[in-house]
Amino acid sequence: MLLSALPVLGGLLRLMEGRGDREGELVVASLVAIVSHIVAMSVLCILGAFQFSPALRMWRGWHRTAGRVLIPAGVIAALSSIWLAVFFGGPAAEFPLAMVRLVFAVPMLVFLVLATTAIARRRFVAHGAWMTRAYAIAVSGGTQALVSVLWSIPFGEADAVGEIWVVAAGFAINTLVAEVLIRRRARRRVPATVIRRE
Known part of the structure; x- marks a missing residue:
């Protein structure tokens, strides 16, 4: 829940920054994409x-009902993130950061599609594994905040490159943890399967 809360707070702050844009150059499409991304x-x-x-x-009633909300929300979040990266209109120094987000937003969308196909x-x-991977990317903002704190201890506040x-580290850590959890679940299921066969 803590890792989930941090991206939500970060999104709200980003929305406030957008509303207070000094140059007033946020086009309607970008604003819609930002709001959609934050809400979703x-x-x-x-x-x-x-x-x-x-x-x-x-x-099961809870899991299915929540899932019918979560998958569309995840798709909207991923698509809006992709749109904001592809049609990036911010400072040139922030363009590489937008591309890093794009590199992970595309797999998140793919994972959600595969999760939907699997449950169908x-x-x-397989559905649980793909959803775990997609969710790990979604909550990477929380991990990124923690990495940022650790980064600031030896290096100070991160600049554009930092x-x-x-x-990238936040995305990579969450992706690695997701894979570890998926494999741990798989190992737990193997003994149960062997016992049933015996």
């Missing part, structure tokens, strides 16, 4: 955290 990502991060609760997962085919294990490394 907030829903995905906060609501998605509860999908990992074993107690709630046992109640009743491949529940921020690229901080953001």
Whole structure:
């Protein structure tokens, strides 16, 4: 929940910065994309955290209903992030950062599509794995905030180049943790399968 709350707060701050744009050059399409991204990502991060609760997962009504909200929210969040990166109109120094976000927004969208395909085919294990990967990318903002704090201890406040490394590290850490969790779940299922066969 903490990692989920940090991206939400960051999104709200970004929206406030956009509204107070000194040059007033935010076009309507960009503003719509920013607002859509913040709202959709907030829903995905906060609501998605509860999908990992074993107690709630046992109640299929909750899991299915929440999932029908989460997947569209995730798609909107990913698409808006892609749009903002492709049609980037910010300072030139921030362009590489936008490209880093694009590199992870595209896989997030792909993971959500694969998760939807898997659940439609009743491949529940694959569905859970793809959703875990997508959610890990979604909450990377929280990890990025923690990495930024660690970065500032030896190097001070991150500059444009440092921020690229901080953001990339946050995405990479969450992606790695997601893969570890997925493989750990797979190892837990193997003994149970062997026991049933015996």
